[in-house]
Amino acid sequence: MAAINRDDVAHLAQLAHIEMSDDELDRMANELALIVDSVKSVSEAAGDDVPTTSHPIPLTNVMREDVVGHVLTVEEALSGAPDSADGRFKVPAILEES
Amino acid sequence: MTANELIRLSASAMAAKLAAGEITSVELTQAHLDRIADVDHGDRGVNAFLHVNAEEALAVAADVDARRAAGEELHELAGVPIAIKDLIVTKGQPTTAGSKILEGWMSPYDATVIKKIRAARMPMLGKTNLDEFAMGSSTEHSAYGPTRNPWDLDRIPGGSGGGSAAAVAAFEAPFALGTDTGGSIRQPGAVTGTVGVKPTYGAVSRYGAIAMASSLDQIGPVSRTVLDSALLQEVIGGHDPFDSTSLTDPSIGLAAAARLGNVKGMKIGIIKELHGEGYQAGVENRFNESLELLRSAGAEIVEVSCPNFGYALGAYYLIMPSEASSNLAKFDGVRFGMRTLPTEGPLTIERVMGATRAAGFGDEVKRRIILGTYALSAGYYDAYYGSAQKVRTLIQRDFAAAFEQVDVLISPTSPVTAFKLGEKLDDPLAMYLNDVATIPANMAGVPGLTLPGGLADEDGLPVGIQLLAPAREDARLYRVGAVLESLLEAQWGGPILDQAPVLASTATVAEEAN
Amino acid sequence: MSVDTILSFEEAMEKYEPVLGFEVHVELNTKTKMFSSAPNVFGDEPNSNVNEVCLGLPGVLPVVNKKAVESSILIGLALNCKIAPHSTFARKQYFYPDTPKNFQTSQYDDPICYDGWIDIELEDGTVFHVEIERAHMEEDAGKLTHMGGSTGRIQGADYSLVDYNRSGVPLVEIVTKTIEGAGSRAPELAKAYVAAIREIVKNLGVSEAKMEHGNVRCDANVSLRPHGQEKLGTRTETKNVNSLRAVENAVKFEIQRHAAVLDSGVAITQETRHWHEDTKSTTSGRPKSDADDYRYFPEPDLVPIVTTAEWVEELRSRLPEPPAERRKRLQGDWGYTDLEFRDVVNAGLMDEIEETVAAGASAAAARKWWMGEIARRAKLADVDPAALGVSPAVVVEIEKLIASGAINDKLARKVLDGVLEGEGTPAEVVAKRGLAVVSDDGALQTAIDEALAAQPDVAEKIRGGKVQAVGAIVGGVMKVTRGQADAGRVRELILKTLGVEG
Ligand SMILES: [Mg+2]
């Protein structure tokens, strides 16, 4: 497995939407390299014949009948919002001014 | 009975006194609120609570007293107060998850376990401290300052649920709710000399527990006695249609198992891979002592091997951050919580999300989000996430093979006793090792219990003994745990917490600081 | 915004072969959302049909709507798909403010339906066999309104407002395999394919299927390759095209644009495009920094759906008559010629005519109105005839008014205009606009007498047996009554006045 470098971390930080300073990227790259190194044995632990487990207790077909339940009031829905207007959540521009 | 004697009772003893009319819930609740005011605040306070819910708790207590006076049939635990880990959402009290990003946020809905606590009429004392988003093993990653271990205020109370464990150990609450993703109930229990249980995955609804790693998270009880945890799990457990991974099994028979009082003929397995090298000598000694006591009580002790447990920690540190990176994506400054604007450059929503998450998350949270994003990203998924899920299968097979041979498994809960605050803060890998014995249970979904096993010879600090049972056999943990607890307490001449130092009042210190 | 150069369609077709692919999103008409019990109602007061799950608040968990699963299986069966015995959900991760959890709960490795096909009939009867790759379940996003800009578009907006009422509405995404060999019929095929999907889901009763409401939305993938080349060209995906005409136009535009780009020696950028109805062109979509890596992984909060043969067969037994068989039956019932019927199908008016006939109109009258006056007005308004706003009941009522002699054909057209202008029911429009035929013989007689007096020479010709000349007098009378007289009756009265046998 490839080692993790600063550019990788910068790309990951972008995917994860966390702005990071250059210092932070350097520090994170060093720490992640160590962590990734320590977990790499995992990829050699199991052969192709071992199935994956995504859920610890296997259940199937847990479904709900199509019956309307509770709703929040508009006030409750917006109560935690950093910003709102006209009964809606308000967010800054999506595209940069061009 | 003095207030100080009252708060040292077990929850079940408090319940009995309430039922007998010897005390009122208001009296009991007030005694705990006073204790919190006395020892929790200030520079040398325990700092177990992030929010104290005095008004509502006393109102619920008064309501219980009135109903009891009117002859109403009440839940066994009605009127017994409880503390709630601040990862669980509550109406009427802030929920922070120990993070700046949720500072001041009030949930418009209750977690399912909170609905059950309300239905049982248990006064909620407040919300307890934790590592941010439950990510840590020391509660030092809380954005609101670390919790201190009541056994030694310069040491960590374990994590992530250090607040709940410390509150119970410091007699600020008779019991509490915790959450356990890789050991966050059990490891704090071990280092604070308290009891904690991670139930079978799905035995307790996760609805309203802020998710770290969905396939590993489980809410469970934190208490001072095995019976108290059993009583509390019966309250919070059972099927919940709001959680698709919730089991349909009824939450019954746990307290009865704790009261059974014998282990004669039971087979108990020592996990070869979970003791010995890497475990503190004092931890090993107390562990061996417990084995001896169980043997003397008629249990058969055998050794079993779980060869793939060696991969558990590595696989955990791939699955947990992967799921966490996804679960924490919603914290973006749009619908709830804090919003931070970028200080320079264009003001777009992308930048606002990036700036909010940069300012709102602490280092450990960022580390795990980046690690998880990496493990799930194109080109690495199979090697990391995929392989880790295969390891999960291997761990389940190890458990299955072990439980063919024995009824329960036993190990130390944590390889070490409580370490000093700050000691491992800059060494994530050393911190992660604290969960080496607790993680396999989360990976396989099986239940695990920790109870105090005595004090380590070298530092006089609590040691935890972990019991593990097959999925859906939580009752076995309570049966064996209660027997071992009574044998140990007979040796000590009382509960382990009787040996804890008396906490100095910090109330005046706090006032002077104001 | 720069305007793209495009090649003429004919020239593009000479040089290149288009390859298509479609992702059609169908909103299901369940009572509740895909993963929460909040009502599936869009268009109410913003954020009034949400609970903590649709808002993605901390701590929430999803629970699958069984009806939505069954609707998805029904769609799969109608598209001749295999139904997966074991199907799982997955998280598709990208940050966008309309997506509350910043991931969409969808399906990835094992969709509920896969490997299907559908035969698409074009206007001239040519049949294209389109293969379906998969149909999977997922959830819709909230709705963003862009504020502060001049156009209401995302470009130039100062801020946006988010309404999460639509967040979590169940969607089925139907994905085709690549469609080759359509040639110059590609735009037509695109339109016919989406029309067929819409017809199927409407016929199944699992969706309101109104494209103008976004119930059916098409993402159209287009790529070109030089004739004879095996390797596929780079594709673009034009998102959320919301009418049949737009689908046709968008595919045509992208073919022309790609051809011009390729001709200039530049490579096509793989990207999403947005269709603009006003300019009839596409523009480059928003740059999504995470679009290249969705980091799918199995949804840990949901467990697999296991379908048994009994369950699937029970659902299969609920399938209504397939559209092709239904078309055959309706053509027989209505007695339309092949050409008449195909025109109706191509105009997307089969349902409207069926409802109109069911409401009491004759098949001929229904066709006359829908394919005539209504279609003509729709073309002027640049909308699909079905979306113009005329209900089958209106057509039936107008027909009844004509049959009773209350209005004539010419007045009926004015009644239709009145209805479209929101003046009420046909009867109300007749009353308000005073459009009733003048049937008072006394009033008519006065007008006739005046007309005869004004043209004595014509009156004389008629008396002399030149009955054809009556037209001039009829015209005069109609002018005086501003068209509101029954021309047949006027003719009768003139001849009677002049004592001539008609
Ligand atoms: Mg798509």
Ligand SMILES: [Zn+2]
């Ligand atoms: Zn989709």
